[in-house]
Amino acid sequence: MQETRLDTARIRAARQVIDPVFLDTPLYRCEALEPYLGCAVSVKLETANPVRSFKGRGTELVASELAERGPRAVVCASAGNLGQALAWSGRGRGLDVTVVASRHATVAKLDRIRALEAKLELVDGDHELARERAADIARADGIRLVEDSLDIETCEGAATIGLELADAAPYVDTVLIALGGGAMATGVGHVMKALAPGVEVICVQPLGAPAMTRSWHERRVVTTDSIATIADGVAGRCPIPEVLADLLLVADDAVLVEESSIVTGMRMLLEHAGLVVEPSAALGIAAVLENRDRFAGRHVATIVCGSNVDMAAYHRWVGLR
Amino acid sequence: MQETRLDTARIRAARQVIDPVFLDTPLYRCEALEPYLGCAVSVKLETANPVRSFKGRGTELVASELAERGPRAVVCASAGNLGQALAWSGRGRGLDVTVVASRHATVAKLDRIRALEAKLELVDGDHELARERAADIARADGIRLVEDSLDIETCEGAATIGLELADAAPYVDTVLIALGGGAMATGVGHVMKALAPGVEVICVQPLGAPAMTRSWHERRVVTTDSIATIADGVAGRCPIPEVLADLLLVADDAVLVEESSIVTGMRMLLEHAGLVVEPSAALGIAAVLENRDRFAGRHVATIVCGSNVDMAAYHRWVGLR
Numbered sequence: 001m002q003e004t005r006l007d008t009a010r011i012r013a014a015r016q017v018i019d020p021v022f023l024d025t026p027l028y029r030c031e032a033l034e035p036y037l038g039c040a041v042s043v044k045l046e047t048a049n050p051v052r053s054f055k056g057r058g059t060e061l062v063a064s065e066l067a068e069r070g071p072r073a074v075v076c077a078s079a080g081n082l083g084q085a086l087a088w089s090g091r092g093r094g095l096d097v098t099v100v101a102s103r104h105a106t107v108a109k110l111d112r113i114r115a116l117e118a119k120l121e122l123v124d125g126d127h128e129l130a131r132e133r134a135a136d137i138a139r140a141d142g143i144r145l146v147e148d149s150l151d152i153e154t155c156e157g158a159a160t161i162g163l164e165l166a167d168a169a170p171y172v173d174t175v176l177i178a179l180g181g182g183a184m185a186t187g188v189g190h191v192m193k194a195l196a197p198g199v200e201v202i203c204v205q206p207l208g209a210p211a212m213t214r215s216w217h218e219r220r221v222v223t224t225d226s227i228a229t230i231a232d233g234v235a236g237r238c239p240i241p242e243v244l245a246d247l248l249l250v251a252d253d254a255v256l257v258e259e260s261s262i263v264t265g266m267r268m269l270l271e272h273a274g275l276v277v278e279p280s281a282a283l284g285i286a287a288v289l290e291n292r293d294r295f296a297g298r299h300v301a302t303i304v305c306g307s308n309v310d311m312a313a314y315h316r317w318v319g320l321r
Numbered sequence: 322m323q324e325t326r327l328d329t330a331r332i333r334a335a336r337q338v339i340d341p342v343f344l345d346t347p348l349y350r351c352e353a354l355e356p357y358l359g360c361a362v363s364v365k366l367e368t369a370n371p372v373r374s375f376k377g378r379g380t381e382l383v384a385s386e387l388a389e390r391g392p393r394a395v396v397c398a399s400a401g402n403l404g405q406a407l408a409w410s411g412r413g414r415g416l417d418v419t420v421v422a423s424r425h426a427t428v429a430k431l432d433r434i435r436a437l438e439a440k441l442e443l444v445d446g447d448h449e450l451a452r453e454r455a456a457d458i459a460r461a462d463g464i465r466l467v468e469d470s471l472d473i474e475t476c477e478g479a480a481t482i483g484l485e486l487a488d489a490a491p492y493v494d495t496v497l498i499a500l501g502g503g504a505m506a507t508g509v510g511h512v513m514k515a516l517a518p519g520v521e522v523i524c525v526q527p528l529g530a531p532a533m534t535r536s537w538h539e540r541r542v543v544t545t546d547s548i549a550t551i552a553d554g555v556a557g558r559c560p561i562p563e564v565l566a567d568l569l570l571v572a573d574d575a576v577l578v579e580e581s582s583i584v585t586g587m588r589m590l591l592e593h594a595g596l597v598v599e600p601s602a603a604l605g606i607a608a609v610l611e612n613r614d615r616f617a618g619r620h621v622a623t624i625v626c627g628s629n630v631d632m633a634a635y636h637r638w639v640g641l642r
Contacts, residue, residue: 021347021348025347026369026370028370031437032436045369047595048347048349049349050351115352274597274630276596
């Protein structure tokens with residue numbers, strides 16, 4: 001296989017740096033879901049930690065590096081989960097964390113970023129504008145810019161999920177990974193290809209935010225003009241070329257799903273697995289719902305990557321009909 | 322300290338027998354809950370496994386013992402979680418599992434017991450009648466009766482939670498443990514007293530099912546005539562003398578909480594921690610809510626012991642007001 005930017009030995013070493021509270025997350029079969037999906041389903045649960053998403057794995061690497069050497073201040077753009085995780089990792093190490101987010105971001109995520117004592121700056125626009133503003137701040141203040149999916153720590157942090165999957169789930173046929181900027185997809189994908197090459201790696205993105213999936217299929221960066229999805233955690237318009245290059249090496253497929261399937265997936269995870277998840281974390285279940293024949297009789301593992309939701313919206317999505 | 326029936330070395334050895342899917346569960350601080358509770362709160366999450374409760378720790382011990390030597394058939398009375406766990410552990414080892422439950426038990430629990438291929442017998446009465454019927458079946462058929470909290474495996478299985486708490490949470494001042502029959506309370510309590518004697522062990526029971534708590538305070542078995550709680554997992558009327566004797570040695574206190582506090586606790590765990598829990602799993606939070614001064618500024622760990630709920634009831638309890 002051609003080489004990605006990621007390094008398996010470095011990913012193994014990352015386990016020594018990341019706070020154990022983010023590692024060795026639950027991985028278990030949810031049989032109660034299976035009659036509804038027609039395949040065996042295992043859940044890799046990334047929500048039972050202090051920031052309720054997998055992003056702490058990557059921010060622990062960034063923050064520990066900065067604490068050792070480098071500027072004591074750091075800025076990132078975030079839909080909320082990266083920012084919350086960076087705020088958590090930075091607070092524990094005395095770093096000065098700034099997060100730039102869209103004014104339309106999930107309120108619960110913004111509240112947690114503030115509660116974790118980070119500076120929060122809101123922009124009147126979407127995540128791509130937040131990325132520009134974060135880069136401006138980094139340049140002006142001479143501080144570290146953390147770019148999700150581009151910075152190797154964000155990918156290799158997420159990749160530690162792959163180590164746990166490869167170790168504990170040799171029986172899995174397919175791993176379903178939410179696709180946004182690509183940190184988790186390239187990270188987990190890299191490890192699966194290196195350590196469990198028989199496992200199929202499928203990325204899942206909302207039809208309303210399809211830029212990276214289209215890019216993967218066309219093998220070149222395709223940007224989009226607008227976003228129309230509730231899955232705020234994966235809602236980008238401008239794929240990063242280096243990340244796409246890696247994704248082309250490690251993903252076996254990238255599929256798009258309807259909003260209604262995301263909502264059905266969230267409701268199923270609540271009703272049959274007792275799990276509160278944010279929309280991005282239901283993408284894997286949505287993919288099974290839309291491709292029943294493809295997965296029939298197989299064993300899929302889906303990474304439940306976050307649970308930061310605004311409760312009013314959540315009740316609206318999953319409320320009893 | 323006087324000796325309980327439990328043995329710390331045997332509890333350590335139990336970790337080698339229990340399927341790892343039940344071990345090393347998430348333990349993490351939930352800061353988003355803290356402004357509402359006035360103390361630091363860590364959650365020990367026992368719901369992210371194939372049976373959505375801690376009971377698998379004990380049934381793994383029972384079932385592996387039976388699979389090695391002993392009858393291939395086993396019966397237990399259960400409010401649902403023990404039965405589901407025994408069905409899971411028994412299925413994997415080719416055992417013939419019968420569960421006796423009240424006709425009024427949580428439907429979701431009964432459905433899962435059936436789905437796991439156990440024989441399910443329902444009685445027209447409460448859990449105490451189910452216990453009698455299970456004993457009758459065991460006698461008549463000459464099969465193993467598993468008695469929750471009396472059988473040492475159920476206590477020592479639950480006690481492995483204590484090992485994880487003692488190892489990972491030296492900063493905790495108090496452990497809050499749901500009290501029903503007493504397996505979890507005596508198990509975790511035994512380990513805390515042995516390995517982390519500075520940690521306060523507080524048992525929490527609903528006012529509507531207070532038999533064991535009253536027994537603990539009066540230092541003799543007190544039975545009650547009826548049950549009035551939604552916390553089905555801890556709803557017994559007839560404490561077991563041997564379990565009470567152990568509980569008297571390891572618990573620092575036993576408190577009773579109102580139904581309304583249990584519901585508020587469930588709602589808080591949903592809204593601020595993203596956790597679906599069954600009523601018994603909210604007892605710890607309920608205890609903090611009712612004793613704010615006692616816990617102010619302290620660090621409590623609460624064991625979120627199960628998440629098997631009927632969704633309609635759950636929505637009714639936690640639904641947006």
